[in-house]
Amino acid sequence: MEESKRNLLDEEAKASLDIWRYVFGFADIAAAKCAIDLKIPEANENHPSSQPVTLTELSSAVSASPSHLLRIMRFLVHQGLFKEVPTKDGLATGYTNTPLSRRMMITKRDGKSEAPLLLLETSPEMLAPWLKLSSVVSSPVLNVSTPPPFDAVHGKDLWSFAQDNPCHSELINEAMACDARRVMPRVAGACHGLFDGVATVVDVGGGTGETLGILVKEFPWIKGFNFDLPHVIEVAQVLDGVENVEGDMFDSIPACDAVIIKWVLHDWGDKDCIKILKNCKEAVPPNVGKVLIVECVIGEKKNTMVVEERDDKLEHVRLQLDMVMMVHTSTGKERTLKEWDFVLTEAGFARYEEEMSEKAKKGRSNFNGLHHPVVDFWRREVGGISSRNFSNRFSASENLVLRLEIYKKLEKHKGCVNTVSFNAEGDVLISGSDDRRVVLWDWQLGNVKLSFHSGHANNVFQAKFMPFSDDRTIVTCAADGMVRRASILEGDKVETSFLGLHQGRAHKLCIEPGNPHIFYTCGEDGLVQRFDLRTEAPTELFTCQSVDPRRRNMEAIQLNAIAIDPRNSNLFAVGGMDEYARLYDVRRFQGDGSNGFTRAADHFCPPHLIGNEEVGITGLAFSEQSELLVSYNDEFIYLFTPDMGLGSSPIPSSPISKSSVSKSESASSPKDENEHLVPLVYKGHKNSETVKGVNFFGPRSEYVVSGSDCGRIFIWRKKGGELIRVMEADRHVVNCIEPHPHIPVLASSGIESDIKVWTSKAAERATLPENIELRKRTPRGWMYRVSSPQELLAQLFSLQNRSSSSPEREGESSSATGRELLDLILTFNDQSDDENATDDEDGNSHEDFFS
Numbered sequence: 001m002e003e004s005k006r007n008l009l010d011e012e013a014k015a016s017l018d019i020w021r022y023v024f025g026f027a028d029i030a031a032a033k034c035a036i037d038l039k040i041p042e043a044n045e046n047h048p049s050s051q052p053v054t055l056t057e058l059s060s061a062v063s064a065s066p067s068h069l070l071r072i073m074r075f076l077v078h079q080g081l082f083k084e085v086p087t088k089d090g091l092a093t094g095y096t097n098t099p100l101s102r103r104m105m106i107t108k109r110d111g112k113s114e115a116p117l118l119l120l121e122t123s124p125e126m127l128a129p130w131l132k133l134s135s136v137v138s139s140p141v142l143n144v145s146t147p148p149p150f151d152a153v154h155g156k157d158l159w160s161f162a163q164d165n166p167c168h169s170e171l172i173n174e175a176m177a178c179d180a181r182r183v184m185p186r187v188a189g190a191c192h193g194l195f196d197g198v199a200t201v202v203d204v205g206g207g208t209g210e211t212l213g214i215l216v217k218e219f220p221w222i223k224g225f226n227f228d229l230p231h232v233i234e235v236a237q238v239l240d241g242v243e244n245v246e247g248d249m250f251d252s253i254p255a256c257d258a259v260i261i262k263w264v265l266h267d268w269g270d271k272d273c274i275k276i277l278k279n280c281k282e283a284v285p286p287n288v289g290k291v292l293i294v295e296c297v298i299g300e301k302k303n304t305m306v307v308e309e310r311d312d313k314l315e316h317v318r319l320q321l322d323m324v325m326m327v328h329t330s331t332g333k334e335r336t337l338k339e340w341d342f343v344l345t346e347a348g349f350a351r352y353e354e355e356m357s358e359k360a361k362k363g364r365s366n367f368n369g370l371h372h373p374v375v376d377f378w379r380r381e382v383g384g385i386s387s388r389n390f391s392n393r394f395s396a397s398e399n400l401v402l403r404l405e406i407y408k409k410l411e412k413h414k415g416c417v418n419t420v421s422f423n424a425e426g427d428v429l430i431s432g433s434d435d436r437r438v439v440l441w442d443w444q445l446g447n448v449k450l451s452f453h454s455g456h457a458n459n460v461f462q463a464k465f466m467p468f469s470d471d472r473t474i475v476t477c478a479a480d481g482m483v484r485r486a487s488i489l490e491g492d493k494v495e496t497s498f499l500g501l502h503q504g505r506a507h508k509l510c511i512e513p514g515n516p517h518i519f520y521t522c523g524e525d526g527l528v529q530r531f532d533l534r535t536e537a538p539t540e541l542f543t544c545q546s547v548d549p550r551r552r553n554m555e556a557i558q559l560n561a562i563a564i565d566p567r568n569s570n571l572f573a574v575g576g577m578d579e580y581a582r583l584y585d586v587r588r589f590q591g592d593g594s595n596g597f598t599r600a601a602d603h604f605c606p607p608h609l610i611g612n613e614e615v616g617i618t619g620l621a622f623s624e625q626s627e628l629l630v631s632y633n634d635e636f637i638y639l640f641t642p643d644m645g646l647g648s649s650p651i652p653s654s655p656i657s658k659s660s661v662s663k664s665e666s667a668s669s670p671k672d673e674n675e676h677l678v679p680l681v682y683k684g685h686k687n688s689e690t691v692k693g694v695n696f697f698g699p700r701s702e703y704v705v706s707g708s709d710c711g712r713i714f715i716w717r718k719k720g721g722e723l724i725r726v727m728e729a730d731r732h733v734v735n736c737i738e739p740h741p742h743i744p745v746l747a748s749s750g751i752e753s754d755i756k757v758w759t760s761k762a763a764e765r766a767t768l769p770e771n772i773e774l775r776k777r778t779p780r781g782w783m784y785r786v787s788s789p790q791e792l793l794a795q796l797f798s799l800q801n802r803s804s805s806s807p808e809r810e811g812e813s814s815s816a817t818g819r820e821l822l823d824l825i826l827t828f829n830d831q832s833d834d835e836n837a838t839d840d841e842d843g844n845s846h847e848d849f850f851s
């Protein structure tokens with residue numbers, strides 16, 4: 001037989017069967033509704049013997065006539081809704097549930113049951129308008145004379161009808177809530193990061209609040225506002241973290257950081273839809289606000305007029321839903337991407353992003369999706385970029401900086417916390433403390449994931465995860481001069497080992513970006529070492545020396561800070577006890593520690609500080625644009641662009657000037673003719689005590705952050721240097737501020753033993769405090785925190801060595817050395833008065849580690 005003929009016959013055969021789906025199709029729905037009404041799935045599920053339920057047992061459980069029930073069950077078993085299987089003794093048969101019938105349990109609120117939706121759609125009020133479908137279609141234009149089907153039957157639109165009929169309103173609300181339970185956990189899962197930094201969310205047309213209830217549980221920092229018509233709000237749930245607000249979305253929507261609008265826009269035609277979207281847009285802050293739309297997208301037609309083979313069997317459901325809109329709403333419709341584009345553009349949204357649910361995505365490739373995520377789409381005001389980039393763009397918002405407030409205080413350490421940093425993913429925070437312990441935190445929950453002794457004999461100054469080590473390799477440096485490695489083994493067992501040593505304290509380490517093996521350390525001995533975890537011993541790169549040729553090889557510059565340029569990991573900068581930040585190029589290292597490499601490739605110093613012996617550098621950071629941020633003690637923070645360098649041999653204008661340029665004089669009248677070469681300055685904080693870090697904040701380093709001796713955190717706009725935020729953090733000095741790698745979250749620590757995690761959750765935007773002048777505090781002496789007699793001795797020896805190995809220093813600045821010595825002793829006395837015993841959890845005292 002010819003192929004075309006055979007096809008025709010096949011089609012005929014199929015049609016002769018399919019026709020009955022239409023003739024008696026309603027029987028499927030009605031029988032399912034009957035099962036729900038009688039609670040047959042519940043009777044099967046709750047049968048005490050966990051045996052198949054016999055007909056007699058079932059009829060008694062649901063109070064139904066056995067003969068009718070038998071026919072209903074025969075039909076539903078044939079439909080695959082229930083199974084009929086032999087009882088254990090094999091003497092009879094009984095019924096059991098299937099996954100499908102479990103989705104029809106009206107008493108279940110598990111996110112799977114669709115029974116309330118089925119009951120709504122099969123209610124007489126919703127069924128009657130279906131019979132009027134043809135009248136809408138035959139009418140060329142929707143106008144007063146041909147009202148939409150629902151209005152034609154009930155004399156008013158659905159929402160007015162619901163307002164006047166509380167029982168029907170309850171059916172709608174229950175149906176919507178059951179859908180929210182199914183969809184929202186998926187939306188929340190896919191929105192990872194989307195709500196970071198979002199303090200307030202309004203759910204427009206939120207029904208009785210189920211959607212927001214799920215969101216605020218998932219993202220507990222959110223304050224939710226459930227916004228709906230008064231008759232819905234009257235019966236809305238009272239939920240923690242959710243406020244119910246009545247109103248009309250066509251008038252206005254309460255101001256918030258983000259709007260969610262789920263299954264609402266499809267109820268309305270384009271004109272109304274654009275009006276609602278405009279109101280959503282107005283409710284959120286310009287440029288950074290988010291509008292999250294949860295709706296389905298109908299597949300586009302191809303030229304052949306065949307619906308694009310888009311993804312999955314759900315396309316049928318989407319098209320059914322479009323029919324529902326035609327019957328039950330006045331102007332509502334499901335939209336294709338093009339149609340969504342139209343309403344979004346008309347509403348003034350410049351950018352948006354479409355996101356498929358994971359299941360819908362999978363369905364695209366394997367066509368077996370029996371799942372029912374009709375909702376597979378949401379859009380964001382800021383779009384066209386990946387989720388991570390999206391959150392990054394978001395984190396740059398000044399609005400978020402102004403809403404930063406303490407989200408969690410992490411309490412476990414028993415001494416000052418000298419270092420905090422995040423892992424690459426950003427879900428774990430690592431800290432190190434004077435108590436010599438390292439703690440890994442689930443900072444979102446505020447829980448300790450792991451706490452272990454670093455193996456250091458003194459205050460841990462830095463602890464960082466090595467990249468691509470699955471967060472199992474940690475490197476540390478400390479006041480004992482040691483550099484150590486901690487390996488997290490199976491069962492969270494930790495092994496620590498010695499890697500290298502500095503004479504005097506080892507303040508900082510920096511890791512080559514993306515390299516799981518290589519990092520650098522610097523210490524008060526002026527030494528910079530390169531560690532490669534694949535080799536046994538570190539490489540001593542060089543000892544930092546004075547820029548003055550007469551002093552070279554005589555006096556090491558104590559180093560406090562080291563940072564790698566993220567754009568060129570060959571370049572790193574160091575800073576310490578003089579005025580110059582030095583930039584080195586590791587490629588110039590020749591292996592013998594001589595000539596080329598020991599000289600820095602470039603030097604940076606604000607002109608007015610050149611020759612100033614009083615200042616030193618405590619913190620360094622590179623921006624994403626290779627700018628270098630330098631924090632000076634007893635002075636300010638400066639931002640150097642790469643072209644501001646003084647070269648490899650900056651020669652002080654005169655013999656090292658003791659009569660340095662006075663700060664105020666130079667700050668107000670920089671001596672640079674090239675105005676653009678003067679580094680930007682950030683002022684207001686105080687950096688006299690401790691070795692204070694400095695950092696950038698924001699995905700493109702839009703902000704500069706620093707702690708202060710007054711216990712506050714200062715945030716400046718990088719561009720222009722304007723101070724925009726001063727946050728109360730600690731009672732004492734704040735040393736360390738670390739930004740989260742992806743989202744607008746900060747961690748801070750200092751002299752107190754807790755860590756503060758800051759998120760943008762404040763309801764109000766903060767303003768600058770009236771009086772930013774610093775509180776007077778008794779200085780403890782710059783950079784001296786001496787917590788044991790042993791450390792005091794070590795510091796004294798170090799000081800003595802530095803002086804004796806530097807006759808010039810002795811000659812020129814013996815008074816400075818004497819002052820350092822006095823500071824040191826006074827500081828120790830001061831601290832030993834109020835210092836608690838810092839025995840760690842293992843019961844080890846400091847002495848144990850010295851022995």
Ligand SMILES: C[S@@+](CC[C@H](N)C(=O)[O-])C[C@H]1O[C@@H](n2cnc3c(N)ncnc32)[C@H](O)[C@@H]1O
Pocket residue numbers: 159176177179180204205206207208211227228229232247248249250261262263264267
């Ligand atoms: C299809 S339901 C969606 C409910 C909920 N968003 C969900 O998906 O579970 C539409 C909601 O929009 C609400 N609504 C209708 N007109 C409104 C208006 N003018 N202002 C605010 N809400 C409205 C209805 O009361 C209803 O709760």
